[in-house]
Amino acid sequence: MARTQRSWWWWRLGAVGGIAIRVHLTLILLLAWIAVTYASTGAGARGTAVGLLLVVAVFTAVLVHELGHAFVARRFGYRTRDIMLLPIGGIATLEQMPEKPTQELAVAVVGPAINLAIAGVIWIGITATGGQTSLGSVTSLSGSFLAQLFWINIGLAAFNMVPAFPMDGGRALRALLALKLGRERATEIAGTLGRVFAVLIGFYGLLYNPFLVLIAFVVWMGASQERAMVHLKSALHGVPVSAAMLRRIETVSPEQPLEDAAALLVSGGQNELPVIDHGQPIGVLTRGDVASALAHAGPDATVATAPHHEIVTVAPDDSLDVVLERLRASPEAVAIVVDHGQPVGLVTPERLANYVALHGRPAS
Numbered sequence: 001m002a003r004t005q006r007s008w009w010w011w012r013l014g015a016v017g018g019i020a021i022r023v024h025l026t027l028i029l030l031l032a033w034i035a036v037t038y039a040s041t042g043a044g045a046r047g048t049a050v051g052l053l054l055v056v057a058v059f060t061a062v063l064v065h066e067l068g069h070a071f072v073a074r075r076f077g078y079r080t081r082d083i084m085l086l087p088i089g090g091i092a093t094l095e096q097m098p099e100k101p102t103q104e105l106a107v108a109v110v111g112p113a114i115n116l117a118i119a120g121v122i123w124i125g126i127t128a129t130g131g132q133t134s135l136g137s138v139t140s141l142s143g144s145f146l147a148q149l150f151w152i153n154i155g156l157a158a159f160n161m162v163p164a165f166p167m168d169g170g171r172a173l174r175a176l177l178a179l180k181l182g183r184e185r186a187t188e189i190a191g192t193l194g195r196v197f198a199v200l201i202g203f204y205g206l207l208y209n210p211f212l213v214l215i216a217f218v219v220w221m222g223a224s225q226e227r228a229m230v231h232l233k234s235a236l237h238g239v240p241v242s243a244a245m246l247r248r249i250e251t252v253s254p255e256q257p258l259e260d261a262a263a264l265l266v267s268g269g270q271n272e273l274p275v276i277d278h279g280q281p282i283g284v285l286t287r288g289d290v291a292s293a294l295a296h297a298g299p300d301a302t303v304a305t306a307p308h309h310e311i312v313t314v315a316p317d318d319s320l321d322v323v324l325e326r327l328r329a330s331p332e333a334v335a336i337v338v339d340h341g342q343p344v345g346l347v348t349p350e351r352l353a354n355y356v357a358l359h360g361r362p363a364s
């Protein structure tokens, strides 16, 4: 998901173990809406607080679920950039997904397992304190606070373990199938199940709950993206960077006036300019960077005064499928090709897509 660094839509809550936790504005609005709804139905201050607390507890469970994915991935050496919380759930943005089936399986199942564990702890708590609530008689929408939370966690585990992409169960299924069928075929099967699942919840949603139509849409997109991605990666596997890179590239130095950078972006075919200091690439300028720096500092300011982005560097003989993964994890999605310390080219996802369109197998 492409995001600008400072956006009104995303609010940073804090960080856990070096992983930033961001909340989407719509989730905050949802909380406000719930508070207003409770208050207006005469629930009173106490009822409103309990209602809000339940939603916060649910999203805490979602957050712990995502942290589970992140920490297991870290054990295998994969970093997580951030965890995003939206009204439809959470997303842990792993810089790269483990492709070893056993590792992917472990990363996938830990999330739902955590929800089951939370439900287990609640169940023990209720029975140990001799709670009068029988769990069977309440649902996620009525009954005591803890009993509702119990059922919501069971529901989260069950929904996420549906064996269809992009749910955790789909990943688990893909990992298991990949042991026998290979990753591409396995993804196709899990992705097709994802689309079927999306259609089913979409129809159900049309009849009973419009919110489910939104979920169906997200599931459909996730399933389709994963299929396209695996096709693209297998077409790029083993192809060296030098085969697809843009060779004659324009660059700027930190001492150059910003106007030079603007002129190069207007006249050339590049959307990003590498900043080169004494032969070393030190950053990338986008059109947005140049425009905002010009607006703030004026045309006489130098490139050094403009904010620039961290660079992704690759070698000419790196494999393009690996580069694609790294580009997906980088917000700017541009890599500078460096050969013997010298910048010799640029790679962007569009160039990779073009390469596949010309040379690769067509993606279905």
Ligand SMILES: [Zn+2]
Pocket: 065, 066, 069, 111, 112, 160, 168
């Ligand atoms: Zn999950």
